[in-house]
Amino acid sequence: xxxxxxxxxxxxxxxxxMAAGRMxxxxxxxAPGAYDVTIFGAEPRVNYDRIMLSPVLSGxxxxxxxxxxxxxxxxxNGIDLKRGEKIVAIDRAGRTVTSSAGTVVAYDELVxxxxxxxxxxxxxxxxxxxxxxxxxxxxxxxxxxxxxxxGDAVVIGGGLxxxxxxxxxxxxxxxxxxxxxxxxxxxxxxxxxxxxxxKKAIEKRGITIETGANTTAILGDGKVEAxxxxxxxxLPADLVVMAVGIRxxxxxxxxxxxxxxxxxxxxxxxxxxxxAISAVGxxxxxxxxCYGLVAPLxxxxxxxxARLAGETGAGYAGSITSTKLKVTGVDLFSAGDFSEGDxxxxxxxxxPSRGVYKRVxxxxxxxxGAVLYGDVADGSWYFDLIKKQADVSEMxxxxxxxxxxxxxxxxxxxxxxxxxxxxxxxxxxxNGVSKGTIVAAITAKGLTTLDExxxxxxxxxxxxxxxxxxxxxxxATLGDAYAAASRKPMCKCTDLTHEEVRERIVAKELKSVPxxxxxxxxxxxxxxxxxxxxxxxxxxxxxxxxxxDDLQSRFVNERLHAxxxxxxTFSVVPRMWGGLTTAAELKxxxxxxxxxxxxxxxxxxGQRVDFLGIPKERLTAIWKDLNDAGMVSGHAYSKGLRxxxxxxxxxxxxxxxxDSMGLGVKLExxxxxxxxxxxxxLAVSGCPRNCSxxxxxxxxxxxxxxxxxxxxAGAAGLHVRATDLLGHVDTEEEALEVCAAxxxxxxxxxxxxxxxxKWSEKVGLDTIRARIIDDLAERRALYDRFMISQRAxxxxxxxxxxxxxxxxxxxxxxxxxxxxxxxxx
Amino acid sequence: xxxxxxxxFDLGPLSAIPKRGARTVQVPRRDIAVFxxxxxxxxxxxxxxxxxxxxxSEGIVHGRKVACPLHNWVIDLESGNATGADHGCARSFxxxxxxxxxxxxxxxAAAP
Numbered sequence: 001x002x003x004x005x006x007x008x009x010x011x012x013x014x015x016x017x018m019a020a021g022r023m024x025x026x027x028x029x030x031a032p033g034a035y036d037v038t039i040f041g042a043e044p045r046v047n048y049d050r051i052m053l054s055p056v057l058s059g060x061x062x063x064x065x066x067x068x069x070x071x072x073x074x075x076x077n078g079i080d081l082k083r084g085e086k087i088v089a090i091d092r093a094g095r096t097v098t099s100s101a102g103t104v105v106a107y108d109e110l111v112x113x114x115x116x117x118x119x120x121x122x123x124x125x126x127x128x129x130x131x132x133x134x135x136x137x138x139x140x141x142x143x144x145x146x147x148x149x150x151g152d153a154v155v156i157g158g159g160l161x162x163x164x165x166x167x168x169x170x171x172x173x174x175x176x177x178x179x180x181x182x183x184x185x186x187x188x189x190x191x192x193x194x195x196x197x198x199k200k201a202i203e204k205r206g207i208t209i210e211t212g213a214n215t216t217a218i219l220g221d222g223k224v225e226a227x228x229x230x231x232x233x234x235l236p237a238d239l240v241v242m243a244v245g246i247r248x249x250x251x252x253x254x255x256x257x258x259x260x261x262x263x264x265x266x267x268x269x270x271x272x273x274x275x276a277i278s279a280v281g282x283x284x285x286x287x288x289x290c291y292g293l294v295a296p297l298x299x300x301x302x303x304x305x306a307r308l309a310g311e312t313g314a315g316y317a318g319s320i321t322s323t324k325l326k327v328t329g330v331d332l333f334s335a336g337d338f339s340e341g342d343x344x345x346x347x348x349x350x351x352p353s354r355g356v357y358k359r360v361x362x363x364x365x366x367x368x369g370a371v372l373y374g375d376v377a378d379g380s381w382y383f384d385l386i387k388k389q390a391d392v393s394e395m396x397x398x399x400x401x402x403x404x405x406x407x408x409x410x411x412x413x414x415x416x417x418x419x420x421x422x423x424x425x426x427x428x429x430x431n432g433v434s435k436g437t438i439v440a441a442i443t444a445k446g447l448t449t450l451d452e453x454x455x456x457x458x459x460x461x462x463x464x465x466x467x468x469x470x471x472x473x474x475x476a477t478l479g480d481a482y483a484a485a486s487r488k489p490m491c492k493c494t495d496l497t498h499e500e501v502r503e504r505i506v507a508k509e510l511k512s513v514p515x516x517x518x519x520x521x522x523x524x525x526x527x528x529x530x531x532x533x534x535x536x537x538x539x540x541x542x543x544x545x546x547x548x549d550d551l552q553s554r555f556v557n558e559r560l561h562a563x564x565x566x567x568x569t570f571s572v573v574p575r576m577w578g579g580l581t582t583a584a585e586l587k588x589x590x591x592x593x594x595x596x597x598x599x600x601x602x603x604x605x606g607q608r609v610d611f612l613g614i615p616k617e618r619l620t621a622i623w624k625d626l627n628d629a630g631m632v633s634g635h636a637y638s639k640g641l642r643x644x645x646x647x648x649x650x651x652x653x654x655x656x657x658x659d660s661m662g663l664g665v666k667l668e669x670x671x672x673x674x675x676x677x678x679x680x681x682l683a684v685s686g687c688p689r690n691c692s693x694x695x696x697x698x699x700x701x702x703x704x705x706x707x708x709x710x711x712x713a714g715a716a717g718l719h720v721r722a723t724d725l726l727g728h729v730d731t732e733e734e735a736l737e738v739c740a741a742x743x744x745x746x747x748x749x750x751x752x753x754x755x756x757x758k759w760s761e762k763v764g765l766d767t768i769r770a771r772i773i774d775d776l777a778e779r780r781a782l783y784d785r786f787m788i789s790q791r792a793x794x795x796x797x798x799x800x801x802x803x804x805x806x807x808x809x810x811x812x813x814x815x816x817x818x819x820x821x822x823x824x825x
Numbered sequence: 826x827x828x829x830x831x832x833x834f835d836l837g838p839l840s841a842i843p844k845r846g847a848r849t850v851q852v853p854r855r856d857i858a859v860f861x862x863x864x865x866x867x868x869x870x871x872x873x874x875x876x877x878x879x880x881x882s883e884g885i886v887h888g889r890k891v892a893c894p895l896h897n898w899v900i901d902l903e904s905g906n907a908t909g910a911d912h913g914c915a916r917s918f919x920x921x922x923x924x925x926x927x928x929x930x931x932x933x934a935a936a937p
Binding site: 191262343344524527529552553554555556559560564567808813814816817 | 834836842844845846848849851853856859863864877878879880883884885886887888889892894895897899903924927931935
């Protein structure tokens, strides 16, 4: 490159946004007077801060507050600003540009900074008056005008921009609904835990959030009136804001024949495929990446300014981005990469009482990502550490507490740390209990266990997050006299026991896995294979019909409604109610087994038939044939009701006292489909000779002349245990009610994976008897709750899947018998 | 092997794989499990647990690991290595996401 030329070169900039503005500022500082600058701006304004459009919408700022470069700046720097003039053509050979007004200007260097366009989803009605995007000041003015009239607003898109628009419109008095395609808000920047807190905070402002909602049409006659969702619902709307994303505006570059993919392709020095033309900002694609945040644009601007100033320096190497949501009262920060793995290590801090969630992700002793919610004071500190790739292994222990905690010589022993606290230091944030209060209670009342401290002071009695601290206070106060109780936490993700988690799910009305993990201070971001299925069950049991089953937290058998075998094939067991079948059913079973070439057909111990060796892709076809023959899933795979085994009873047997087959069928129909902590097997015997082995079942009914003896808590597996007699009832109706009440008490009280006998041993037979046999009102209430929960599961899971539900579970993503030829490069 | 031509085969949109779940891809010689984590990372492993051949695609995905459905071995999705006290490795395959679509390198996936 030749050195500075005496004659000023001509620089033409297309676009008057923030990227162009920052680049020019830098250029003027580096090489004052090197260029004659002409700017073409499509908007009739000077350069303003687009990031601050949200505060303008909410009324916290006005246009004048967000101007970056006033008229004076253009004049001082001798810039010829052509406002409202759009460039329509570039003549690369002649090195000129032509504007919409017909102006032709020659250039030595051309910079394209056309930014991006808001993406408008291609649905019918998207051009109706009242449908706006959220991109420039004109959009904000349209939104403000609509808000002045009040009414309903629908914001399509639950990302950064959409939520800011929603908050602004709500503040202006509109009734706002955010419609978001993805299951969580801001899915690009947040993990599910932070998204849960965000959703809670946004909903608190009276904004309705519909996640997983796909807009299929915008309705209205002459102006927007409603939007239609894929699930058939329509939402009223006087205003629709499209905030689903942006697209690099590369049309001009494309028509000029420059290399364009998603954006204008540039190299590390921001040069396009034509060396005389550069591009900067949201319109570019650098190393495959397009950016929509301001920091990368400024970094690009700097690099381009240096090159235009004739300096040779390091190029642009891409940006690590950070995001901050600008909604007053919602503090949210995310930066870097928050994927996790064996080579990554995460530190999570949750403070449920303050609504704080912090997660810092480390790789090789360096921070690679951070998500902060509720307390974002350290966002820039973490971001700085990410960018510098600083080694933070030394401060690993205290990293999550932020910058203020560094360099203080961390106390690593929790007991010593607690001992060092002052008496007024708060231990339990939920109930506001100080260390002094706990110590006083321990000494005055002679408390020795965590439970006693909880009962007396309420410390750690709510979310349980401070359990370890309370134990440390006990240890520090009692010294060697304190032996930690043999509490068994649910798993390594929490200090709470199963029972404590169950209690809190109900007491605090926690209705989703992220809600439980946040409010109960989970130590991992998404749990483990041990706690996830347990939480999923506890939520199903606590909120029947309301909680949406999380299939990815289920063991394969319950996800696929079949039992996995050692070779990866499955077994299929249709129900035979009470062990009864018919000639027609048996014929159908035979034909289906033959048709599908079932490798093995076997009788099970539960009086039904098992097809073994079924490949996964075959399952729905077999189920369909079984359904067509009137058979349904036998739930042989579930932690739920398996079988009710019966003997023939008084209908045939000379010793039979009651209709054991009839009662067995009724019990099976009453209970089938129910999810329980572990599998449940029943039997009904027609007399005490007990041919159906009722005394080794979870619930066993033995018919006698005077009625029915109800037995519970038997087992004949890893442990063999005979049942205990719970009580006697006179009628079949009562027998059904008692059995269902027992099952419900077990469903509500047991630890996940505990068989019924384990639960019974823990709570005591007498307690169960008092609740169910002696207390008729309680029995009735349990029965009613059982019936409510059964409403949600009454459909045959096989028939649902034959009809197409969860279809992806049964089909490979791709099946390639022959290898396809590589596509031509 | 080293100079085998790389070619990326389009397996479909990322959304076809459930978050914290997996789908399988059948190619000559093997089944491959394609996993998607909670953070939308995608990994591909031979769909056979190094322990007793269990289908890893049916396991519970947590973090960047999967628990085999047969005997609960926990396999690292990136390396295919068993974690904890267990030893063994499931073969991993090159995979990438571009424009929300998942691609597998067939040159490696279908190689012996």
